[in-house]
Amino acid sequence: MDYNFREIESKWQKYWEDNKTYKTVEDPSRPKYYVLDMFPYPSGAGLHVGHPLGYIASDIFSRYKRLKGFNVLHPMGYDSFGLPAEQYAIQTGQHPEVTTVRNIARYREQLDRIGFCYDWDREVRTCDPAYYKWTQWAFLKMFDSWYDPDLDKARPISELVARLEKEGYEDVSAERWNAASPKEKSDILMRWRIAYQGETTVNWCEGLGTVLANDEVKDGLSVRGGFPVEQKKMTQWQLRVSAYAERLLSSLDVLDWTDSLKEMQRNWIGKSEGTEVVFDTVNGDKHLPITIFTTRVDTIYGVTFMVLAPESELVGPLTAAGREAEVEAYLQEARKKTERERISETKAVTGVFTGSYGINPVTGEKIPIWISEYVLAGYGTGAIMAVPAHDSRDYAFARKFDLPIVPIIEGCDVSQESFDAKEGIMCNSGFLNGLDVKTAIERAKDYVEEKGLGRRKTNYRLRDAIFSRQRYWGEPFPIYFKDGIPMPVDEKDLPVTLPEIDSYKPSPDGQPPLARAKDWTYKGYPLEKSTMPGFAGSSAYYLRYMDPHNDSALVSPEADGYWKSVDLYVGGTEHATGHLIYSRFWNKFLYDLGYVCEDEPFRKLVNQGMIQGRSNFVYRVVGTNTFVSNGLKSGYETTEIHVDINIVHNDKLDLEAFKAWRPEFADAEFILENGEYICGWAVEKMSKSMFNVVNPDVVCDTYGADTLRLYEMFLGPIEQSKPWDTKGIDGVNRFLKKFWRLFYDRDAWLVTDEKATPAELKALHKLIGKEQEDIEAFSYNTTISAFMIAVNDLTALKCTKREILEPLVVLLSPFAPHMAEELWHGLGHEGSVADASFPEYVAAYTVEDNVTYPVSFNGKTRFTVDMPKSAAPAEVEAAVRGMEQTARYVGEGQIVKVIVVPGRIINIVVK
């Protein structure tokens, strides 16, 4: 019987499905292990070979852990709300659900062909009402909670209400609270709710007709669609992620994530420890104290002006009489610019003088107050003290508007640029003179606090997440408005399902699409018309997999207590500042309220790299229909043309297929080298337009799923991005065929019950040891190498013994499950190879024979020493030192060091 992968693979895929081989149930008698892939958005284009890279890696790990005796949870689902389906719906009028369901079916078909061990009974879809019921539920909990800074966790809002009634809270006194109207009370609580509605500057994307979160905007363009994004003040639902900034930052330390990913999150959270300082200001005869934030309070003697953000509410009160027109003109100008324009004009320094002055609280000096775009309203207090000598932005501004520059660090040259480094000795700085900068920062902070001029303050760049989208294809908010007051829908009435509407465009009066729904009300009151963003549904999906059919809780305490959190999460880095922050926030919130038992959702995270395309080119001689082979093209003037990689094999063009590819190439002629047409190539993004997309189905048809799995892992370390290069695929395919031939010689079944030889046992156990070690380290490519060596060794030994081959099949099963299953049953087993046990590693079988070390003095071999090859260098050293001959040559105790490497003695150092 030859290795017929088509037959084998479809046979076992059906077997797994029929027997529910991969169904997982909670089992307290076995240790659990939770392996999760980032679930895909089911796009219309289907999967290409880059998508399954991470899935294959996690599948191998899941299968390995299962062989090791773990109860493995390995689920899959779909992140199925999202913009592409909605954009398509707007164009075609077709309900996004229709396309989504179709795409999911296609994804499932493609995934099934690769032989994953998912428990499909646990599938989730974010657009399923039974699923998004729990997304809405979590939102209600957030709406109904506040962040208590004393306990440093979220608490029910009722506790805050009780406190307000009794003693007041912060600046809201009990009298004021108790006298407030319902609307006023609602507004007050919005200041503390975790999910709250508030006015904020948002990223408005006209092209998509919706607001976007910071991580959905890149370089001033929307990540989806690439439309320009502008800043706009709007009232939106938001999540108080910023309350968790410190916890999100500090618990990064305990996570087993890559340093680069943690660093990205640290940057995104952007903690900076500084000082808030109060400056008195004078506008004519009016005084108004304003607070600024700085990390360099030590430079306070170098302050020569102050700057406000254009959006700052201080702009109005500080605009002096007679300056209104000019200030207003500047604000108009700034408002009109989109984010992108602001960025592209980085170098252009703009600003306007308010006419007011600030008083430096330390020096008493009077300094002008300006307005400029380079100060952001959303960070710190929206106002800064400017120290042009030691801040490059202040420096540029001072140069442009001819403001004084006062250096306060000894010996620094600020004639060309500012001196930003935090080093040097202070001067011109009163009580700070003579201190080095680091000391001066601390001294100045103490000083400011002692004199009551301000206080130490930590700021974070992390902003609250804007949570409303003016779109249709997302979760509706479980919020209705009673007399303008946002009210939560009763928990028992969840889910609030999406209504049918006639068109997916915004309503004629510019409202979100849900305004088109006929009866979008609850208890007779209007429901919220925006929907939740994409990250809502993906923030807690890993919890739902633990208990996917529970209708009374997101996850039962039993299921949560058993599965706890994700042990291994595999996915791309593109979610570093989006999903991976929101999920951690969401989980911490649920943890605070006691719904989950773990503070962090993803213990260990592995980022798989991208698989790029490898494009092929043909070279048409200009003005002809003749194509010249790559090696000869320098002799001609040619145009480079992308050619479909499916008609190229190992860079050799299939001439007939090329002629048939496009009508205009039907009568193409070729200039060949050595009788072949060699194509050029380049590594590019995998995309249809470059004809370099490789479909996993095609690879499965040609080589089989097992070869695809093996090959994707053999390409290199999974974290690395690399081009898909079909060249090497024959190698792993050859390996599988060779493996098969250990069992079958054509139709003859070779396996015998003879006893294995030491050489055979050695080959097997070397592999067991290596596979164990490498899989735990995610070094799959080296495991496969070890496999190839073992199979070559056993082939050379003509090994046909069950004692060796049976464990070998188990070792193969995580990588090539179909073939392993076929051979496992061939060996007479009844159940699936997935239920086998990982073979025990016996180090003794791999021990090498003795080795003879020559011991030389002055370059001449004087004697030899016999040691086992496994002896550690230290043991060899001890043996050499202890020998009589040694003492004869160098004298007792003369040896300083004997340098030994496995197999030889390199040097003997003598006193």
Add this chain to the structure above:
RNA sequence: GCCCGAGUGGCGGAAUGGUAGACGCGAUGGACUCAAAAUCCAUUGUCCCUUAAAGACGUGUGGGUUCGAUUCCCACCUCGGGCACCA
């Protein structure tokens, strides 16, 4: 500009202080075959050389630590990724 990460044969890559280039691809030669496919065997870092032996060189560049450096340290160059008026 700031913060990470990486530079090794014709190619993907291996080795994390101890024989650099495992394993695979490609290439060359050979066996089997009427032939092809498939399979198997051998060679394959560079230089010197008819070949071999022997030798020298060799992990981006320059220095350092060490008996010994692809690996550790310093500086630089190149590439990739992230952040970017965050005071």
